[in-house]
Amino acid sequence: xxxxxxxxxxxxxxxxxxxxxxxxxxxxxxxxxxxxxxxxxxxxxxxxxxxxxxxxxxxxxxxxxxxxxxxxxxxxxxxxxxxxxxxxxxxxxxxxxxxxxxxxxxxxxxxxxxxxxxxxxxxxxxxxxxxxxxxxxxxxxxxxxxxxxxxxxxxxxxxxxxxxxxxxxxxxxxxxxxxxxxxxxxxxxxxxxxxxxxxxxxxxxxxxxxxxxxxxxxxxxxxxxxxxxxxxxxxxxxxxxxxxxxxxxxxxxxxxxxxxxxxxxxxxxxxxxx
Numbered sequence: 001x002x003x004x005x006x007x008x009x010x011x012x013x014x015x016x017x018x019x020x021x022x023x024x025x026x027x028x029x030x031x032x033x034x035x036x037x038x039x040x041x042x043x044x045x046x047x048x049x050x051x052x053x054x055x056x057x058x059x060x061x062x063x064x065x066x067x068x069x070x071x072x073x074x075x076x077x078x079x080x081x082x083x084x085x086x087x088x089x090x091x092x093x094x095x096x097x098x099x100x101x102x103x104x105x106x107x108x109x110x111x112x113x114x115x116x117x118x119x120x121x122x123x124x125x126x127x128x129x130x131x132x133x134x135x136x137x138x139x140x141x142x143x144x145x146x147x148x149x150x151x152x153x154x155x156x157x158x159x160x161x162x163x164x165x166x167x168x169x170x171x172x173x174x175x176x177x178x179x180x181x182x183x184x185x186x187x188x189x190x191x192x193x194x195x196x197x198x199x200x201x202x203x204x205x206x207x208x209x210x211x212x213x214x215x216x217x218x219x220x221x222x223x224x225x226x227x228x229x230x231x232x233x234x235x236x237x238x239x240x241x242x243x244x245x246x247x248x249x250x251x252x253x254x255x256x257x258x259x260x261x262x263x264x265x266x267x268x269x270x271x272x273x274x
Contacts (some may be wrong), residue, residue, distance in 0.1 A: 041074070
């Protein structure tokens with residue numbers, strides 16, 4: 001994958017500009033600097049190797065050369081999106097996850113699902129992470145940097161002893177190893193499509209319909225400063241999402257609760273009966 005290959009594969013998509021880097025520390029950092037210096041809406045940063053990529057809660061996402069997708073898209077909020085400033089990061093994070101989920105289902109026939117708030121799973125294992133970061137002037141969001149990492153080749157996975165959650169790759173699950181630039185095109189097409197309805201009920205419905213663990217018993221834990229799961233916050237049946245992207249649970253006593261942050265995992269049903 002190189003600049004010429006990217007431009008050819010992505011031709012026809014309404015992108016402002018494409019910048020490819022053989023190696024860098026973080027695509028989100030480069031895209032953020034670009035946004036501050038005047039990047040247009042839908043400006044794209046892609047790296048073959050990402051040495052210090054950031055995931056949610058300060059976790060790292062290192063990209064092995066040739067094995068994964070690491071890219072960030074600069075999105076300049078519209079007036080309608082700015083009107084929802086309080087939930088803009090939640091919506092854009094959901095946008096990345098929904099787009100990847102649809103791309104994997106449509107083009108690679110993989111049963112992808114979204115582990116709230118922003119990971120994409122296949123066969124219960126993480127295949128993609130999403131990180132949305134906003135730039136602000138006062139209370140007005142001026143840019144959103146949507147960073148996405150996808151495991152394409154089997155060698156994209158880190159050693160098992162450093163994984164916090166089981167991981168997989170497109171190659172492992174599909175049996176093929178498609179060109180990363182083609183996978184990128186599929187994902188970007190979905191991002192651009194779903195962004196056009198980002199503030200509409202149809203987007204939230206798609207996000208909710210693709211949730212992992214929907215209807216199942218889960219537990220929600222707080223997140224510590226180190227990024228590790230902390231104390232138990234709530235447990236119950238996963239009902240779906242609020243309009244602001246918060247997670248809705250029904251507790252064993254029948255109470256419905258909404259939570260805007262935390263880490264979820266499945267819990268055996270019998271654990272609620274003890």
